[in-house]
Amino acid sequence: MFNYSFRWNQAFQSLPDMLQGALVTLEVAVLSMILGILFAILLTSFRLSGNRVLRGITTTWVEVARNTPALFQIYMAFFGLAGLGIAITGWTQPHLGFAVDLRLSPYVALLAGITFNNAGYLHENFRGALKAIPDTQTRSARSLGMSAPQAFGYVVMPQMLRISFLPMTNQFVWAILMTSLGAVISMNSDLFGVTDNLVKINFRTFEMFAIAAVIFYVMTKIVTLSARLIAARLFRY
């Protein structure tokens, strides 16, 4: 029979811990966005460089990031890299004399996995934004004596970042939600991890996860609303 009774008071006692977890979640999301944007810019310049090897790196990264589950990407950052380190050490140990340690902490692995995913999607946002910028902008910049990287960095990139600003906030929201996947690699300091751990102690499953869901919702709403406010200020031209 169904005899679960709600005990919200008990669940709410965990709120301070959960908010602490929410801060960690936000921290991971922010860092993964900053790193993701930097990597996406790097991937974009690789693609535009005309060098076949560099273009190949971009294509591979983007294809894997967009066509495999984010869960897989985080899993690979944690277990996959660690396994690879062991394998490398195993093959080369006699010559190397030291172990190749690719084991990442859950925090770093989660950050790496989400960053990888972000960079792939953001690269595609940037690609779309670049299509909206006429070639003649580069031409003008080059005719003023700027090198190709200068033309990209000072003329094209700022416009690209502004055009893709709102699509980027989508990815930010997605990054916040992706932190919950840290559960599979024993991440326990983020919002989902903290909640999951506390549920194992107080058994207020529904209440706790409902509260966590509301916190997630509020966080993402704040992000989208503030992005809109920032955009209104940025898009002055």
Add this chain to the structure above:
Amino acid sequence: MIEIEKVRKSFGPLEVLKGIDLTVAKGEVLTVIGGSGSGKSTLLTCINGLEPIDSGRILVDGVEVHAKSTNLNKLRQKIGIVFQQWNAFPHLTVLENVMLAPRKVLGRSKAEAEAEAEKQLKHVGLGDKLSVYPARLSGGQQQRMAIARALAMGPSYMLFDEVTSALDPMLVGEVLDTLRLLASEGMTMICVTHEMKFAREVSDRVAFFHQGIMAEIAPPEELFGAPKTAELEKFLAATH
């Protein structure tokens, strides 16, 4: 001095420049007229190395533009070019548009670049628009800003590629006035244009391009007064 020797250039199967020979002396104002597709705009983009050429050579102050060893970024500092589409950098204010290249390419300090940009913008009559974004400017004002932006690099040569063709007829005058001002100050200029009256007025020589060939070149009175080729006669009849 700009020396153009036997320059040929094709886009795929289409040969747009069929052996051009032309020398532009320091201080000269040359206008280039001719129908669309006659190769006149292509020639300008070849002079500053934005387009490669198939054969022949172009020398700017004795430096071969298309030689492998030529540092194009450096060479372009002395060849300003303004296009039909003015291409203001929309994310920068008018002042910042003009300051950008002097700061990043010439390494000028902020104060220096700002003073120079202000001077150039006043020169083209935009002294009151410094902190405005280009979207707020009319086409003519944006085009004048593009001219100031090129001038701020302190070029020895200015190339103008149909700079009034995309403008509202009402705004053509103000841009032509700016060009007249530059010409009167002794700037070496090559202007590709469809403004015959302007060509007649400011040019030392006028060149008529037809299907990739420089069919005629002469001082304006001569070229407009007594066209030698049937093509030029036809062209002039059509533009009046």
